[in-house]
Amino acid sequence: MTQLKNATIVTNKICMDNIIHLYPSLKNYQFKIVNNNTQLKLKTHTIHFIPVPMLHWPSSMICYCPETKLLFSNDVFGQHIACSERFLDQIVFKDHIIQLMREYSANLLGPFQVPLTIALQNLKQLQIDTILTGHGISWRGDNLVTAINEYTQFSLNKQLKKKLTVLFQSMSGVVNSAAQIIMQTSSHQVQFCDLNITNLTKCALSAYNSEFLAIGSPNYYGQTTPLVESAIHYLRGLNLIKGRKVMLFGSFCWSDKAVAIMKEMIENAGGTVVSEISFKMGVNEITQAALINELKKFV
Ligand SMILES: Cc1cc2nc3c(=O)[nH]c(=O)nc-3n(C[C@H](O)[C@H](O)[C@H](O)COP(=O)(O)O)c2cc1C
Numbered sequence: 001m002t003q004l005k006n007a008t009i010v011t012n013k014i015c016m017d018n019i020i021h022l023y024p025s026l027k028n029y030q031f032k033i034v035n036n037n038t039q040l041k042l043k044t045h046t047i048h049f050i051p052v053p054m055l056h057w058p059s060s061m062i063c064y065c066p067e068t069k070l071l072f073s074n075d076v077f078g079q080h081i082a083c084s085e086r087f088l089d090q091i092v093f094k095d096h097i098i099q100l101m102r103e104y105s106a107n108l109l110g111p112f113q114v115p116l117t118i119a120l121q122n123l124k125q126l127q128i129d130t131i132l133t134g135h136g137i138s139w140r141g142d143n144l145v146t147a148i149n150e151y152t153q154f155s156l157n158k159q160l161k162k163k164l165t166v167l168f169q170s171m172s173g174v175v176n177s178a179a180q181i182i183m184q185t186s187s188h189q190v191q192f193c194d195l196n197i198t199n200l201t202k203c204a205l206s207a208y209n210s211e212f213l214a215i216g217s218p219n220y221y222g223q224t225t226p227l228v229e230s231a232i233h234y235l236r237g238l239n240l241i242k243g244r245k246v247m248l249f250g251s252f253c254w255s256d257k258a259v260a261i262m263k264e265m266i267e268n269a270g271g272t273v274v275s276e277i278s279f280k281m282g283v284n285e286i287t288q289a290a291l292i293n294e295l296k297k298f299v
Contacts, residue, residue, distance in 0.1 A: 008032050010040060012051060015059035034061075052076065052119045054112045062119070069129035076119065077147045078135030079104045088143040097137050098150065099205075104135070105154050106208035107201050110238030116155040120148070157243065164188040164298065165206040168216030169195040169227045174251040175216040177283050178291060182214050182249070185292050195227040200234045207240040212247070212298050213271065215262055219252040224261050232265045242270030245298060249291070250278045274298065 008030040009019065020027045034040065034049040048064040056075050063072040079100035085091050109116060131139040131147060139147040153159045164186050170176035176194065183190045191206040192198075207213060217228035224232075235241050246266050250259040256278045263273050275294040279287050 006030075010034055012049070012059055012061055015061070018059060050119075050122055052115060054115045055119055056108045056112060064126055064128075066127075069127050071123070071126065071128045071131045072134075073131050074134045075108065076116075076133065077101070077131050077139060077151065078133040079137060081136045083137070085137065087138050087140050088146070089141060091137060098146065100136065101147070101150060102154075102159070102208060103201065103205040105151070106204045106238065106240065109154065110204070110208075110240055113155050113157065113239070116151065120152055120155055123148075159209055160211045160243070161209050162188050162212070163191060163206075163210040164212040164214060165191045165193055165203070165210040166214045166216070167193040167195065167203055167206070167228075167231055168214075168249075169218075169225045170216075170251075171218055171220070171225070174279055174282055175218050175249065178249050178251070178277075178279060179214070179216055181283065181288060181291055182247075182295060185295055186298070188212060188298065193231075195225075195231055200231060203231055204235060204238055204240055207235050207238075207244070211244060213241070213244050214247040214249065215266070216249040216251075217258045217262060218250065219256060219258045222255065222257050224250075224258045228258075228262070229265070232262065232269065236265070236269035239270075241266060244271045245274045246271045247275040247294060247298060248273060248277075249294075251281070252278060253281055256280075 010032045012035060013033055016031050016033060036049065036051055038049050040047040045065050045067050050062045050064060052060045052062055060074055062074050062076065079097060081100050088094055088097055091097055128144060129140065131144060166179050166182050168175050168179045183192055191210060193203045193206055215228065215232065217224035248259045248262045250256065259276050259278050263276065266273055275297045277291055277294050
């Protein structure tokens with residue numbers, strides 16, 4: 001910026017404050033503050049500014065150019081991928097990009113369904129030929145409909161499917177064997193999240209599509225394991241427990257606390273615990289039958 005002494009920085013008030021906070025020397029620059037009603041006339045093009053607060057920063061804004069019907073969508077419609085192709089129609093593995101977009105929205109936009117609904121409503125007024133996102137692959141032609149439909153589903157919480165995410169950690173195999181039984185017995189399509197090998201981003205994507213969650217932890221010094229606690233914490237932050245039906249399963253040796261602790265966390269996050277079961281040291285024929293019985297509560 002030191003090279004561009006005469007530049008005018010076009011942005012909104014929150015963003016201006018952030019810029020000056022990060023780079024105090026810029027406070028002497030010329031700022032032009034834009035908002036929802038601002039149109040910036042350039043030589044041949046006009047830029048309309050559409051603030052989309054919390055998608056996914058308070059300062060977030062998207063821009064629209066009516067002459068080219070281009071929408072610069074900032075974080076919205078993005079994915080975490082870097083590749084040489086620019087548009088979805090240039091990509092062979094289209095489903096992979098759609099999956100990445102779901103993962104992106106599950107992990108970034110979970111708590112922001114209301115602002116997203118408002119933003120999508122505003123976009124309906126615009127004639128859009130191309131969406132240029134700030135992250136990853138962009139959208140044009142028939143693929144615009146795909147992108148907008150995905151986001152509409154998400155804003156309405158309609159992505160929830162009759163899938164079951166089995167999310168657990170096991171230290172010595174007991175909770176793992178219970179998780180395997182759940183996977184083999186459930187009538188729903190199961191997504192398996194063993195926290196020893198699955199990162200939280202992938203767990204969020206699984207939970208995003210699942211109407212049902214089965215969460216398991218052994219007792220660990222009178223608690224759940226740290227990974228199970230942090231997974232629940234993570235999903236709660238992304239609003240991915242609210243509205244889900246949850247089964248809790250645990251394992252203990254001398255004192256069973258983990259399931260009760262998980263129950264409190266799940267209920268605080270807006271989930272409904274429909275089933276709870278604990279195994280002392282191992283799963284035997286009796287407890288296996290009880291587990292299968294508990295699973296029926298998910299139907
Ligand atoms: C580090 C550690 C801490 C444990 N803390 C407890 C505990 O507080 N209460 C309890 O009943 N069992 C405790 N246990 C026993 C385990 O919860 C029990 O063996 C359980 O079946 C292990 O399940 P897993 O095989 O799925 O890891 C502990 C075990 C370990 C290794």
